[in-house]
Amino acid sequence: MRFAVRRTIFYLITAWAAVTINFLIPRLMPGDPVTALMGRMQGRIDSNAEQSIRVLFGLDTESSVWQQYVDYWGLLLRGDLGLSFTFFPTPVADIVQQALPWTVGLVGIATIIAFTLGTLVGTAIGWRRGTWADSLLPITTFFSAVPYFWLGLIAITVFSVTLGWFPSSGSYDRGLVPTWSWEFVGSVIYYGFLPALTVVLSSVAGWILGMRNMMVTVSSEDYVTVAHAKGLPERAVTVGYAARNAILPQVSSFALSLGFVVGGTLIMEMVFSYQGIGYTLFQAVNTQDYPLMQGCFLVITLAVLGANIIADFVYAALDPRTRQEG
Amino acid sequence: MTASTLHVPTAGPGAGDPVLEIENLSVDYGYTDDATHVLRDVSLTLHRGEVLGLAGESGCGKSTLAYAAMRLLPPPGLITSGSVHFTDRDGTRTDVLRQSDAELRASRWQDMSVVFQGAMNSLNPVFRIGRQIADGILAHRPRTTRKEALEQAAGLLEMVGINADRARDYPHQLSGGMRQRVMIAMALALDPQVLIMDEPTTALDVVMQRQIVEEIADLRERLGFSVVFITHDVSLLIEIADRIAIMYAGDVVEDARAQDVYRRPRHPYSSALLHSFPPLRGERRELTGIPGAPPDMQRMPPGCPFAPRCAHTTDVCREVRPALGPTALADRGEQEAARRVACHLHDAAAGRGGGSLPAGLAR
Numbered sequence: 001m002r003f004a005v006r007r008t009i010f011y012l013i014t015a016w017a018a019v020t021i022n023f024l025i026p027r028l029m030p031g032d033p034v035t036a037l038m039g040r041m042q043g044r045i046d047s048n049a050e051q052s053i054r055v056l057f058g059l060d061t062e063s064s065v066w067q068q069y070v071d072y073w074g075l076l077l078r079g080d081l082g083l084s085f086t087f088f089p090t091p092v093a094d095i096v097q098q099a100l101p102w103t104v105g106l107v108g109i110a111t112i113i114a115f116t117l118g119t120l121v122g123t124a125i126g127w128r129r130g131t132w133a134d135s136l137l138p139i140t141t142f143f144s145a146v147p148y149f150w151l152g153l154i155a156i157t158v159f160s161v162t163l164g165w166f167p168s169s170g171s172y173d174r175g176l177v178p179t180w181s182w183e184f185v186g187s188v189i190y191y192g193f194l195p196a197l198t199v200v201l202s203s204v205a206g207w208i209l210g211m212r213n214m215m216v217t218v219s220s221e222d223y224v225t226v227a228h229a230k231g232l233p234e235r236a237v238t239v240g241y242a243a244r245n246a247i248l249p250q251v252s253s254f255a256l257s258l259g260f261v262v263g264g265t266l267i268m269e270m271v272f273s274y275q276g277i278g279y280t281l282f283q284a285v286n287t288q289d290y291p292l293m294q295g296c297f298l299v300i301t302l303a304v305l306g307a308n309i310i311a312d313f314v315y316a317a318l319d320p321r322t323r324q325e326g
Numbered sequence: 327m328t329a330s331t332l333h334v335p336t337a338g339p340g341a342g343d344p345v346l347e348i349e350n351l352s353v354d355y356g357y358t359d360d361a362t363h364v365l366r367d368v369s370l371t372l373h374r375g376e377v378l379g380l381a382g383e384s385g386c387g388k389s390t391l392a393y394a395a396m397r398l399l400p401p402p403g404l405i406t407s408g409s410v411h412f413t414d415r416d417g418t419r420t421d422v423l424r425q426s427d428a429e430l431r432a433s434r435w436q437d438m439s440v441v442f443q444g445a446m447n448s449l450n451p452v453f454r455i456g457r458q459i460a461d462g463i464l465a466h467r468p469r470t471t472r473k474e475a476l477e478q479a480a481g482l483l484e485m486v487g488i489n490a491d492r493a494r495d496y497p498h499q500l501s502g503g504m505r506q507r508v509m510i511a512m513a514l515a516l517d518p519q520v521l522i523m524d525e526p527t528t529a530l531d532v533v534m535q536r537q538i539v540e541e542i543a544d545l546r547e548r549l550g551f552s553v554v555f556i557t558h559d560v561s562l563l564i565e566i567a568d569r570i571a572i573m574y575a576g577d578v579v580e581d582a583r584a585q586d587v588y589r590r591p592r593h594p595y596s597s598a599l600l601h602s603f604p605p606l607r608g609e610r611r612e613l614t615g616i617p618g619a620p621p622d623m624q625r626m627p628p629g630c631p632f633a634p635r636c637a638h639t640t641d642v643c644r645e646v647r648p649a650l651g652p653t654a655l656a657d658r659g660e661q662e663a664a665r666r667v668a669c670h671l672h673d674a675a676a677g678r679g680g681g682s683l684p685a686g687l688a689r
Contacts, residue, residue: 230462
């Protein structure tokens with residue numbers, strides 16, 4: 001129990017630090033959004049309007065950084081991330097809320113599939129090393145060595161352009177109304193298949209390799225020999241003794257990769273024009289949309305933190321040595 | 327180790343029937359033609375209720391012999407020839423090397439169990455120790471419930487002097503000595519007939535070593551299992567073992583009662599080995615050590631493997647490998663006749679009452 005309390009306090013402090021840095025960084029950047037907007041419009045906005053835009057963006061009041069910081073926290077706790085400049089006047093929270101489920105759904109499921117598949121295959125290859133199954137390794141490693149955008153483009157060329165099996169972009173049939181109907185869900189799965197496939201293909205090798213190597217290492221541990229000597233069934237030795245210990249490092253990398261699910265799929269979303277958070281962040285950076293950027297960063301930061309919390313607790317549940325009892 | 331009060335009941339050779347017979351066992355490391363021959367035609371018999379000590383320098387094949395007898399050799403270890411016969415309490419004799427995988431799995435831990443060298447790594451770090459003892463019981467006694475098995479595990483821990491409450495501990499919560507006791511408790515869970523102990527006290531300090539050895543001696547007296555005790559600590563062996571087999575470069579070079587090996591070594595290597603550590607009791611003597619180093623197992627000389635380091639080498643030693651046989655002094659009585667030695671000096675002196683033997687080997 002003390003373990004849980006200590007970890008919770010630790011993560012609260014980390015979250016506070018992350019939010020504070022997220023607040024400070026845009027303020028340290030040179031230039032300001034109004035000048036940037038004026039510059040981008042290249043004279044199409046009358047220079048006299050500059051002051052009105054400032055008022056509109058709430059940049060007219062000369063408040064201290066401390067006051068801004070306090071206000072920022074107040075707004076944040078109410079879920080108010082400000083208004084986006086690009087999609088003015090849509091609140092940032094709404095944009096993030098729309099984009100997030102797509103990314104989390106698609107990349108999250110793809111990551112879980114890659115992890116499960118990779119770990120199972122890695123266990124099998126690692127336990128029976130030196131068989132034909134080892135030849136799987138170079139094949140999967142090839143797919144992860146290939147640059148992701150190229151893999152995505154090849155997948156589009158082959159499966160949507162040449163064969164016409166899957167759509168090349170988008171996240172669902174635009175003719176449908178987003179509801180929880182079978183038709184719509186089916187359409188989402190159909191559109192998401194190709195991007196998910198490429199994500200799984202490019203990441204599964206890492207999981208296989210990691211698990212295989214750990215299995216090989218753990219298989220030569222004394223306690224595995226003891227388990228054999230005890231006459232335990234082969235399955236019990238493989239699962240309970242070898243894989244059970246080999247999976248520990250996998251679990252921590254899995255939790256970390258879950259954290260990056262939210263932010264790390266920019267290229268996939270660009271290649272497949274998928275309306276996720278990576279694509280949104282890309283747009284925000286292109287248009288110097290500070291509130292949106294800040295909102296995206298905040299969500300990504302919190303996601304990584306959340307994944308770390310899960311990793312910590314799962315790891316403690318799996319490995320008694322990491323529990324700091326008493 | 328000052329083992330002056332250590333009492334080990336003596337069950338001399340022949341007191342029990344053979345329980346484990348290793349015959350002409352050869353083991354290679356590697357699958358190709360240039361594989362290293364680690365064991366060459368090794369024969370060894372363990373009798374019921376006996377403590378057999380297996381001694382020799384590092385890399386002489388002691389552990390390999392024990393692992394091979396249990397078919398636990400890690401790859402690329404390969405048994406190339408020989409047989410290992412296990413005789414059950416009811417007299418049935420099985421060849422361990424010809425058992426099917428299922429038969430082998432069923433007999434493991436019930437017939438022969440093992441305490442491994444590294445107490446630190448022999449326990450699965452993620453399971454409670456009670457569960458680790460219990461899963462061996464459950465695998466072999468399917469009618470036992472989980473609760474009963476855990477109760478038995480707690481009882482076994484009590485038996486080796488660990489509080490039963492510790493059954494819910496994880497291995498990292500125990501000290502090295504306690505882990506070794508847990509391993510002994512685990513090895514005795516199914517009342518095995520043969521217990522192989524591979525340097526069970528190596529990682530422990532001398533106080534703990536002594537406690538563990540006393541524990542084993544005491545348990546053996548109560549439960550009546552046979553022990554193969556592997557160590558390079560010859561002085562410890564003399565205290566605990568009934569019989570000692572000295573190994574050198576993959577061969578058993580001498581096999582005799584512990585006290586006989588200690589007082590009247592017959593092989594030059596045994597004699598030299600005994601002169602490389604100070605005696606615990608008895609008269610003081612000069613320590614000599616053995617010149618040279620053990621042979622490279624990949625390039626074994628054709629003759630006696632000990633010939634390059636032996637003080638009594640003759641021409642025949644460099645050409646012919648000696649076989650394990652009776653000593654030259656076999657006519658001295660029954661005890662002497664039961665001894666075995668692999669040395670050309672004895673072959674040459676046989677029938678002449680050992681007259682040509684060096685004085686140190688004919689005491």
